[in-house]
Amino acid sequence: MKKTTRTALLINSFFAFSLTGIAQTTAVDHHHTKHSHGIGERAHAHEHGPMASHPMPQQAKLVTGQGAFIFSYDEGLTDALPKAAREFEPGMHGGFNEDPETGIVYTGIPGYGLCSISPDLTTWNRIGTDERLKDNIHGITFFVHKGAKYLAIAQEGKRVLVVTLDGSIVSEILKPTGNEFQFAPANAFFSTEDSNFGVTDVTYLKGTLYVAHGYSEGDFVMTIKENDGVWRWGKLAWGGKGDAPGQFQTAHGIYAHKNHILVANRAAGQIVKFTKKGTYVETFNDIPEGSLICNVSYEAEHYFLNALSALGQQKSAPIYVHTGENLVSTIVPGDLDIPVLTNIHQVWPHYVETENGSKQLYLLVHGWNLGKFAVLRLED
Numbered sequence: 001m002k003k004t005t006r007t008a009l010l011i012n013s014f015f016a017f018s019l020t021g022i023a024q025t026t027a028v029d030h031h032h033t034k035h036s037h038g039i040g041e042r043a044h045a046h047e048h049g050p051m052a053s054h055p056m057p058q059q060a061k062l063v064t065g066q067g068a069f070i071f072s073y074d075e076g077l078t079d080a081l082p083k084a085a086r087e088f089e090p091g092m093h094g095g096f097n098e099d100p101e102t103g104i105v106y107t108g109i110p111g112y113g114l115c116s117i118s119p120d121l122t123t124w125n126r127i128g129t130d131e132r133l134k135d136n137i138h139g140i141t142f143f144v145h146k147g148a149k150y151l152a153i154a155q156e157g158k159r160v161l162v163v164t165l166d167g168s169i170v171s172e173i174l175k176p177t178g179n180e181f182q183f184a185p186a187n188a189f190f191s192t193e194d195s196n197f198g199v200t201d202v203t204y205l206k207g208t209l210y211v212a213h214g215y216s217e218g219d220f221v222m223t224i225k226e227n228d229g230v231w232r233w234g235k236l237a238w239g240g241k242g243d244a245p246g247q248f249q250t251a252h253g254i255y256a257h258k259n260h261i262l263v264a265n266r267a268a269g270q271i272v273k274f275t276k277k278g279t280y281v282e283t284f285n286d287i288p289e290g291s292l293i294c295n296v297s298y299e300a301e302h303y304f305l306n307a308l309s310a311l312g313q314q315k316s317a318p319i320y321v322h323t324g325e326n327l328v329s330t331i332v333p334g335d336l337d338i339p340v341l342t343n344i345h346q347v348w349p350h351y352v353e354t355e356n357g358s359k360q361l362y363l364l365v366h367g368w369n370l371g372k373f374a375v376l377r378l379e380d
Helices: 003-033 049-053 083-091 184-191
Strands: 064-066 069-073 096-098 105-109 113-117 124-127 139-145 148-155 159-164 169-173 201-205 208-213 220-227 230-239 251-257 260-265 270-275 280-283 293-299 302-307 319-322 327-331 343-353 359-368 373-378
Touching: 069 327, 083 105, 096 139, 096 343, 105 139, 105 359, 139 208, 148 201, 148 208, 159 208, 169 230, 184 220, 208 230, 208 251, 220 251, 260 293, 270 293, 293 343, 302 343
Parallel strands: 139 201, 201 251, 251 293
Antiparallel strands: 064 069, 064 327, 069 373, 096 105, 105 113, 113 124, 139 148, 148 159, 159 169, 201 208, 208 220, 220 230, 251 260, 260 270, 270 280, 293 302, 302 319, 319 327, 343 359, 359 373
16 A cells, blocks of 8 residues: 555544544533433434443532531422412512411512412412502511411511411501600600601510511510400510610511520621510621621521621522521522522521421522522432
């Protein structure tokens, strides 16, 4: 064979081999970009060559968090939000609470109304027909009082409602007039003509409703008591705008736990603990500086806190898992590529019982600013 012919053959062989490699690489890239072959679509009839027996691994599931609290996005349970409610989803601004006996979760969507969510998080139902229930439900709590179950709802700028579980309104508590409390700063504030009614959240402990009033210069915690079936303002109130222990810089979320009252002091980035009589106990340590803490809840022997907005380069507002002394996990839903969700207004931890009797922990996320409902699932 002539030298030139041999050289030409070698060049052609090398060129053909290069094209084959490029074709295989292109096929692999296409396979990686699109869905897996044969799943949800007709399988290809042609052979893939040597690479066919060694498919590229699927993209790893997106997760966020550390240690025992690593979460993923549960798109299926997120999509359980009723279709009729989705046009109102951008206005979501409230929170969640639940009946610990039944596992039913309660929430509200402005314009749509008060809702219950089944214990397995798959089914939503609208509760009640009163038009007031379609106003913004900024905070909500479930409670049992004298053997009966109720919900209390804080509707910022308007009222606090006490409601039965079928949506019947028991009491409507309006803005104080300025002579209700044994706390002079609260009476003085509500006596002025330019005072507003900035209720943000509500909780219940031992016969008393505690109301956060943080969207206001009158930055207080106030109480509501029941008498002869009617709920009215109680005598106890405390706080005021400031940075001294027991004062607030937007008392936003409020939560009763282990015979104490916890207040999310938003602008200060704090969770502050009080006795049920309003005596300052302590402030949680180890919360990242600059966190605008909106709310606090408790499950799985840990507190769950959420900041309103992202810190630094975070893709969304963070969720913190906290022991009360130490931060143990920072969950950033933005790392999960959840559409729309950037700011977070409240997070609620909820257990779902599985078919084998075990319990699966989820986080219900209430977004803010183009509101978004989302469900996160604890990874096994």
